[in-house]
Amino acid sequence: MTRMNKILSSYKKGGTPKDNVNHPTHYTQGKIECIDAIAEATKHLLGIAAVCVANIIKYVWRYPFKNGLEDLYKARWYLEELIKHEEEKAKNHKKD
Secondary structure: OOHHHHHHHOEOHHHOEOOOOOOOHHHEEOOEEHHHHHHHHHOOOOHHHHHHHHHHHHHHHHOOOOOOHHHHHHHHHHHHHHHHHHHHHHHHHHHO
């Protein structure tokens, strides 16, 4: 694709340019942006738990619009990491 075709394809109907930095279409569904859902879901979490939950939401949110099955595999990877983290935390808590 030529540079000009890329520029032209970056416009939506009505001539408004897509905003792939601030409002990419694969992160905006209806009136809700993924970042807003992540903020609400992680506001009471800290550290690696917040990171894992945020990434799980991100990859599941965008999978039908961006990378399909690859994004689901990424979400699963973060879920498995979160489970390991929580199991380790529970194990260490029992020792106290």
